[in-house]
Amino acid sequence: MTTNDTLIKVENLVKSFGKIEVLKGINSEIKRGEVVVIIGASGSGKSTFLRCLNRLEETTDGHIYFKSTDITDPKVNINVHRQKMGMVFQQFNLFPHMTVLKNMISAPMKLLKMSKEDATNKAMALLEKVGLADRADAYPSQLSGGQKQRIAIVRALCMDPEVMLFDEPTSALDPEMVGEVLTVIKDLAASGMTMAIVTHEMGFAREVADRVIFIDEGVIAEEGTPEEIFANPKSARLKDFLSKVL
Amino acid sequence: MNFFTELWQDFHHVMIENDRYKFMIDGLRNTFIITFGALAIGVVIGIIVAAIRTSFDKNKETLRLRGGFGYYVLLFLNGICKFYLTIARGTPVVVQLMISYFIIFAVANDGVPVAIFAFGINSGAYVAEIFRAGIMSVDNGQFEAGRSLGFNYFQTMWYIVIPQMFKAVLPTLCNEFIALLKETSVAGYVGVIDLTKAGNTIAGRTFSYFIPLITVAVIYLVLVMVLTWLVGRLERRLRKSDH
Numbered sequence: 145m146t147t148n149d150t151l152i153k154v155e156n157l158v159k160s161f162g163k164i165e166v167l168k169g170i171n172s173e174i175k176r177g178e179v180v181v182i183i184g185a186s187g188s189g190k191s192t193f194l195r196c197l198n199r200l201e202e203t204t205d206g207h208i209y210f211k212s213t214d215i216t217d218p219k220v221n222i223n224v225h226r227q228k229m230g231m232v233f234q235q236f237n238l239f240p241h242m243t244v245l246k247n248m249i250s251a252p253m254k255l256l257k258m259s260k261e262d263a264t265n266k267a268m269a270l271l272e273k274v275g276l277a278d279r280a281d282a283y284p285s286q287l288s289g290g291q292k293q294r295i296a297i298v299r300a301l302c303m304d305p306e307v308m309l310f311d312e313p314t315s316a317l318d319p320e321m322v323g324e325v326l327t328v329i330k331d332l333a334a335s336g337m338t339m340a341i342v343t344h345e346m347g348f349a350r351e352v353a354d355r356v357i358f359i360d361e362g363v364i365a366e367e368g369t370p371e372e373i374f375a376n377p378k379s380a381r382l383k384d385f386l387s388k389v390l
Numbered sequence: 391m392n393f394f395t396e397l398w399q400d401f402h403h404v405m406i407e408n409d410r411y412k413f414m415i416d417g418l419r420n421t422f423i424i425t426f427g428a429l430a431i432g433v434v435i436g437i438i439v440a441a442i443r444t445s446f447d448k449n450k451e452t453l454r455l456r457g458g459f460g461y462y463v464l465l466f467l468n469g470i471c472k473f474y475l476t477i478a479r480g481t482p483v484v485v486q487l488m489i490s491y492f493i494i495f496a497v498a499n500d501g502v503p504v505a506i507f508a509f510g511i512n513s514g515a516y517v518a519e520i521f522r523a524g525i526m527s528v529d530n531g532q533f534e535a536g537r538s539l540g541f542n543y544f545q546t547m548w549y550i551v552i553p554q555m556f557k558a559v560l561p562t563l564c565n566e567f568i569a570l571l572k573e574t575s576v577a578g579y580v581g582v583i584d585l586t587k588a589g590n591t592i593a594g595r596t597f598s599y600f601i602p603l604i605t606v607a608v609i610y611l612v613l614v615m616v617l618t619w620l621v622g623r624l625e626r627r628l629r630k631s632d633h
Contacts, residue, residue, distance in 0.1 A: 200538060204455070223541070229538075235531050237529075240554065
């Protein structure tokens with residue numbers, strides 16, 4: 145599915161929290177249709193990297209280009225670009241005061257000026273796909289973790305994003321619910337969606353990734369195909385990390 | 391003559407003769423006008439102050455990184471808000487009321503608008519802190535989820551954070567409203583005939599304290615109980631989303 149068309153380009157990205165430099169100059173590219181999985185130890189900066197991509201974290205230095213617009217430029221209206229960058233969080237972050245359907249149709253109606261009917265049709269079709277059409281009128285508190293995360297994924301898809309960012313989407317789930325969420329993400333990958341996924345599920349990373357990035361101490365320590373990363377790790381750090389998680 | 395007949399005769403003598411109950415009705419009307427007027431002012435001030443204080447806390451890092459005037463404007467507004475909160479909460483409301491009537495609006499001859507102003511300014515400080523605590527209590531993930539969908543700062547606040555904040559603060563806001571209703575009983579200090587002053591006036595004219603003051607107390611109590619019941623119903627309605 146990968147094309148030669150670059151969707152996101154990261155140049156020398158630096159991010160500091162106070163005096164602590166979390167990202168120390170990251171260069172990378174995500175091509176349209178590509179699935180990039182980001183792995184690394186806790187505190188390595190992988191989530192921070194992902195959150196910089198849609199500027200949920202303000203960058204300290206460097207540039208991020210989304211469809212050749214430099215979105216780190218303060219003059220850029222980041223809200224317009226975020227509409228095209230869906231994000232899924234570890235803690236789901238569904239809006240508890242809205243039903244499932246309302247969670248999904250609010251943004252398309254208010255931001256894309258979609259009619260209620262069109263937005264509802266679209267949301268219902270997506271719910272159908274993930275097997276949750278019967279929960280459209282439920283409130284988030286009535287759902288299981290796995291259901292919540294599947295809703296969070298389709299809520300982001302309602303905006304027709306060009307890229308999906310996943311920040312440890314299965315880390316807060318009970319083990320028996322991890323599978324149902326991973327299946328949805330795999331289906332999405334198969335449909336050609338461009339994705340950046342931070343995860344601890346190595347089996348899943350191996351299966352779904354076109355390219356794996358290993359972040360360690362704020363830099364990309366190694367990157368390559370799943371084959372290269374998991375079967376033939378080169379750096380001592382990656383070998384050490386894999387020996388702990390596999 | 392039994393106790394109740396005696397009580398009724400007292401009541402008749404004190405409240406009904408010479409239409410003295412009309413003082414109470416006028417007083418109750420003024421109490422309502424001052425309470426609701428002050429509540430409206432308090433909520434508006436509360437929203438503005440809470441909005442400035444929370445957006446300063448949430449955005450100061452970003453704005454400082456980005457440079458420019460925005461940071462200093464917000465820093466200045468935040469300073470004014472803090473000053474206001476310190477003064478409004480640090481001095482007694484009766485003193486604020488008297489300063490308003492005898493100094494700030496010394497030319498005014500009607501105490502009611504001045505009382506609305508003074509109680510509104512005072513209540514606004516408490517409401518602001520209630521709203522601010524409410525906004526802070528909404529998980530930051532909610533804010534991030536809103537922003538990640540493309541909502542701007544104000545849309546995220548309006549559609550996502552504030553509805554959740556409102557539900558969280560409703561009981562506390564109700565307490566503030568009840569406190570305000572009872573606080574207005576000092577309006578008599580600036581010559582306003584509110585419910586309390588009306589009771590006191592009747593007592594002074596009839597040399598009987600029991601009936602007028604107990605009546606005043608019962609009216610306040612009934613008002614507070616009705617308010618509490620109404621808010622309880624509203625809370626149950628808002629709670630339907632969490633099971």
